Amino acid sequence: MAAKSTLKNAFPIILLTIVVAVCVSLLTYVDSLTRDRIEAQEEEKVQNMLSAMFPEMSRYEFKDDIYIIYSNSDKVGYAFIAIGKGYGGDINILVGLEDETTIKGITIISHKETPGLGSRIAESSFTDMFRGLNIADVALSRDGGQIDAITGSTISSSAVVDAVRTEAMEKVKLLKDSEEGG
Amino acid sequence: MGKFGKEFAKGLILSNPVFVLALGLCPTLAISTSIDNALGMTLAVLIVLLGANIIIAAIRKIVPNIMRIPIFIVIIATLVTAVNLIFHAYLPDTYESLGIFLPLVVVNCIILGRAEAFASKNPVLHSIADALGITIGFMLALLMISFIRQVLGTGNLTVFGFDFGTLPVLGEHPMAIFVLPYGAFLVIGLIMAIFRWKGVMKGD
Numbered sequence: 001m002a003a004k005s006t007l008k009n010a011f012p013i014i015l016l017t018i019v020v021a022v023c024v025s026l027l028t029y030v031d032s033l034t035r036d037r038i039e040a041q042e043e044e045k046v047q048n049m050l051s052a053m054f055p056e057m058s059r060y061e062f063k064d065d066i067y068i069i070y071s072n073s074d075k076v077g078y079a080f081i082a083i084g085k086g087y088g089g090d091i092n093i094l095v096g097l098e099d100e101t102t103i104k105g106i107t108i109i110s111h112k113e114t115p116g117l118g119s120r121i122a123e124s125s126f127t128d129m130f131r132g133l134n135i136a137d138v139a140l141s142r143d144g145g146q147i148d149a150i151t152g153s154t155i156s157s158s159a160v161v162d163a164v165r166t167e168a169m170e171k172v173k174l175l176k177d178s179e180e181g182g
Numbered sequence: 183m184g185k186f187g188k189e190f191a192k193g194l195i196l197s198n199p200v201f202v203l204a205l206g207l208c209p210t211l212a213i214s215t216s217i218d219n220a221l222g223m224t225l226a227v228l229i230v231l232l233g234a235n236i237i238i239a240a241i242r243k244i245v246p247n248i249m250r251i252p253i254f255i256v257i258i259a260t261l262v263t264a265v266n267l268i269f270h271a272y273l274p275d276t277y278e279s280l281g282i283f284l285p286l287v288v289v290n291c292i293i294l295g296r297a298e299a300f301a302s303k304n305p306v307l308h309s310i311a312d313a314l315g316i317t318i319g320f321m322l323a324l325l326m327i328s329f330i331r332q333v334l335g336t337g338n339l340t341v342f343g344f345d346f347g348t349l350p351v352l353g354e355h356p357m358a359i360f361v362l363p364y365g366a367f368l369v370i371g372l373i374m375a376i377f378r379w380k381g382v383m384k385g386d
Contacts, residue, residue, distance in 0.1 A: 041271065041274050045274070
């Protein structure tokens with residue numbers, strides 16, 4: 001009798017263990033089915049963004065958080081991701097550099113800014129202002145720079161501007177250091 | 183109408199998960215900004231709810247009462263994680279725009295609610311009908327709210343890249359309040375008020 005009641009008490013635990021074991025193996029299987037595709041998907045996303053910015057790109061290398069863009073064997077530019085502290089959360093910005101002083105362009109990858117106000121940082125009327133600027137000129141016009149803030153969205157605008165300038169200066173320094181070093 | 187049909191039909195209006203049962207309001211409020219999002223969320227809920235209802239109805243007789251909730255949660259969490267991986271691999275755009283609300287389907291009250299209230303007490307076939315009815319009810323609610331919010335909030339109706347056109351004045355000056363969170367409360371509140379006014383909610 002005692003053995004039987006022990007079994008009865010243990011049954012819920014055994015059942016839960018079995019359910020969890022089945023679920024874990026199922027998930028492992030789904031993961032193995034989808035993993036390659038998810039990686040390819042992420043890779044493709046980066047590739048599409050880069051080739052939209054550098055139409056002449058034939059391949060790219062990713063080193064120390066910097067994408068080095070090649071057209072055949074010529075180096076045609078650099079790109080990196082800058083993160084701005086926006087009004088609603090992080091703003092992820094893809095920044096392209098033509099050379100070590102000039103911005104090629106920027107693309108807003110994702111943001112959480114207020115729709116209709118801060119969200120306009122993603123529109124081309126805003127991002128186009130960065131094109132061809134010297135890195136030092138990336139500042140809001142009230143601070144003596146070349147970028148006009150979006151009306152009613154000063155926080156979002158300056159978050160993008162500050163992130164692009166700070167990150168660009170840092171990356172350029174990194175690029176110069178690595179050139180001198182090797 | 184057979185029992186199958188009855189269980190199916192009740193989810194559409196009489197126990198509409200959003201407007202009548204008031205379940206799953208968090209994802210509803212958050213993602214009902216566009217028709218694309220509404221359909222993506224519906225697909226996720228369909229897979230998870232159908233899977234959970236079938237499995238739970240099938241094992242309902244061997245699950246002891248005290249282990250109900252943990253076992254249901256493990257099953258639901260497994261399905262949601264699988265749906266996440268599949269969406270990430272095959273529907274990357276939908277995966278991106280649903281964001282955090284896709285993994286949060288795991289705590290969507292509609293799913294645990296139906297498992298507890300229905301699938302744990304009914305046979306598999308009826309649980310399938312229940313899942314389908316509730317999902318379609320959820321879809322109708324999401325589509326209704328998303329349509330209003332997308333059209334008024336952006337002045338434009340685009341579904342999966344197909345542009346149905348832009349409204350003349352609203353296209354220039356959309357009422358952004360409707361795509362913001364409080365716009366969701368406003369729209370849901372008004373639709374619920376209409377349901378109540380028309381006497382859909384019985385017993386109050």
